[in-house]
Amino acid sequence: MLLHNSAFTTVAVLALGLGIGANTAIFSVVNAILLRSLPFHDPASLTMVWEKSPRSGNERNVVSPANYLDWKSRNHVFGDLAAVVDIFTVNLTGSGEPEELMAGAVTANFFRMIGVQPIIGRAFMPGEDSHGRDHVVILSHRLWRRRFGSSPGIVGRNIALNGESHRVIGILPPDFSWNNRRTDVWVPYVFDPNRDYRATSGRYMSVAARLRPHVTIQQAQAEISAIARQLEQEYPKFNRHWGVNVVPLHEQTVGQVRLALLVLLGAVGFVLLIACANVANLLLARAASRHREVAIRAALGAGRWRLVRQLLTESVLLAAAGGTLGLLLAGWGIDALVSLAPATIPRLVETSVDKSVLAFTAFLSLATGILFGLAPAMGISRTNLTDALKEGGRGSNVDRRRRRVRSLLVVAETALAMVLLIGAGLLMRSFVSLQGVKPGFQADHLLTMRVQRTSTGASDDDPQVIAFFRETVERLNGLPGVRSAAAVNFLPLTGMGSATGFIIAGRPKPAPGDQPVTAVRVVDTHYFQTMGIPLQRGRNFTPRDNKQSPRVLIVSQELVRRFFPDEDPIGKKLVIEWGSDEPDEIVGVVGNVLHDGLDTRPEAMIYWPAARMPYNFMTLAVRTVRDPNTIAPEAIRAIHSVDPNQPVSDVRSMDQLMAESVSRQRFNMLLLNIFAAVALALAAVGIYGVMSYGVTQRTQEIGIRMALGAGHGNIIRTVAGEGVSLAVGGIVVGVAASAILTRLMKSLLFGVTATDPATYGGLAALLFTVALIACYVPARRAMRVDPTVALRYE
Secondary structure: OOOOOHHHHHHHHHHHHHHHHHHHHHHHHHHHHHHOOOOOOOHHHEEEEEEEEOOOOEEEEOEOHHHHHHHHHHOOOEEEEEEEEEEEEEEEEOOOOOEEEEEEEEOOOHHHHHOOOOOEEOOOOOOOOOOOOOOEEEEOHHHHHHHHOOOHHHOOOEEEEOOEEEEEEEEOOOOOOEOOEOOOEEEEOOOOOOOOHHHHOOOOEEEEEEEOOOOOHHHHHHHHHHHHHHHHHHOHHHHOOOEEEEEEHHHHHHHHHHHHHHHHHHHHHHHHHHHHHHHHHHHHHHHHHHHHHHHHHHHOOOOHHHHHHHHHHHHHHHHHHHHHHHHHHHHHHHHHHHHHOOOOOOOHHHOOOOHHHHHHHHHHHHHHHHHHHHHHHHHHOOOOHHHHHOOOOOOHHHHHHHHHHHHHHHHHHHHHHHHHHHHHHHHHHHHHHHHOOOOOOOOOOEEEEEEEOOOOOOOOOOHHHHHHHHHHHHHHHOOOOEEEEEEEOOOOOOOOOEEEEEEEOOOOOOOOOOOOEEEEEEEOOOHHHHHOOOEEEEOOOOOOOOOOOOOEEEEEHHHHHHHOOOOOOOOOEEEEEOOEOOEEEEEEEEOOOOOOOOOOOOOOEEEEEOOOOOOOEEEEEEEEOOOHHHHHHHHHHHHHHHOOOOOEEEEEEHHHHHHHHOHHHHHHHHHHHHHHHHHHHHHHHHHHHHHHHHHHHOHHHHHHHHHOOOOHHHHHHHHHHHHHHHHHHHHHHHHHHHHHHHHHHHHHOOOOOOOOHHHHHHHHHHHHHHHHHHHHHHHHHHHOOOHHHHHOOO
């Protein structure tokens, strides 16, 4: 039967294949990221333990080493805790080209606690996180395959990290990832038993913990919060206003993308419903030609439920064919999703068509077959036997019921398309607003690259470090096509930074823990000029601002607004809580920079001169007169002319960095717009199909109207009016539904409200226009009906 009606079958299978394929592809992503268990032993009992600061609003702040040690010794709810520091890099030298690697340092119990065993070699042993035994390293599977050719012989050999020999003891599994970071090597983290961490360091580590059996998250939160209150009383200067937040590891890993994925899954669900509505309309149209067939089957003894089963079997076969096509399309769609998606989406590389996805596709195919086939099957099975067996008999009641059902389907799919269009429009408006944000610097013609010193024993205070970066910047400034070059420890939009408390000299000293907080960056004398950050008041740093000169700093306009709203900040002094009680004098004010992202607020910021607070890692920024990527090879050669063994990493333009900073928003917008476009096309096809079928059914009526003198305009208004009224009904329902549903995606929006009138009005007009065109084509065909032929119709 389906093969005999090949045109109908082809259209139905294509529509269903598109809908099922899109749903399968998105479900594959949701399954890999949200539903599949993390690749650890008993992942449900693993948690992250963060510090939190109500003053800053940061609920997941990194942890003080001293607080971690106290939590570990005082708690009774965790079976074990492990510390992780994965925000630094090391240089690999001595075997091939020098290379900068992302590194992680962990306490020796970390891999044992999370239940990860290297595929070759072993994990860290107890005691290897102590001085003298800590020169061991575990490699990621990616680095092992890329750098060492997957050779098992690397285990047991020594490699040089930052000029020091480390023995490779293991290779991690290929699916291992922690904290959504790409970490190449893991080394032990060594606690110094003689060091007062509260006095000499800040907060910089993350803490993983495993709950004891039968302990809930709520119980763990209650006890660890009580310990935090004890520490606040014992160390008010360091811990006042600091609490603790216990977060399930799964929530920590995928929580930031959950809402966006569920919105996309809902969107493709709407696409499938629209496809089902179209196929149901096709079946209803086809039912008109099958009344005599069904009547003959009934006359030969087929009962109503036998007829329903026959028709549902055809629907399910259509859905099965659509599901098979959808599965093929999903394989292509998954590859496209993975290639288009930003690297910041966790676990995306694990996306595949596994048993869960196959089961989902099978269920979806069966459900859609029943969904779009049930109403037509029930309708046609109620055919009046006597009327249907008459030549040309139609059964007017059946026709009216069928028209009502088809009209409701058109209203429903128009409403669904309206919801998708508004959701996509809001994300597009949001993305355009985000793109229009001024970051506080000039991103064009700017090349960036990260450099970390490799010299053995090089430290932040080593004069060689200062001399290296000074000479490197001078070499870069001398390159043809370079306007200016500079260095900064943490570049904007990279997600890296540091902050500390400060006191304003001459004002009442705040209580311990009540000091205001500022972000801190270390820059050289060319930084503001190179980045295009305007100097608003005072002076820039000069080569004379070093350790031997008076202590000076430059502040951002936001710091001035908060703490010196009615004063001239130049000459004011700040005592920065960074290892010294000596005050620093403000000598300049620069514009605000959005360091943490284009969708964030400016933060109070101080800048220190690099010659007084040197770092052994810096990011170099190079302002060029042409495409910055063309300068990259010359810039790397200039760095190697200072030190041939110096690795250079993360070479990219600032435009690329800015694009990467909004890549997740761009991805969400792109997918939802694709789904909305498909929904719009399907809705237009649905309206066109109903109107076209209506013209066919009303050919005789149209001929009579024209024979009685109706003009072309009257015919167009009569025919198109019905379709336009259905579209308007769908638009009204869709707008009302959008006003409710789009509130769920408020956190995905920037610079636009979930009920933005311009978006709603513009997209309602777009859908109305498309519906009008879809109605006009059949109406124009009706206008050309020959009355003589029409009066003889059937």
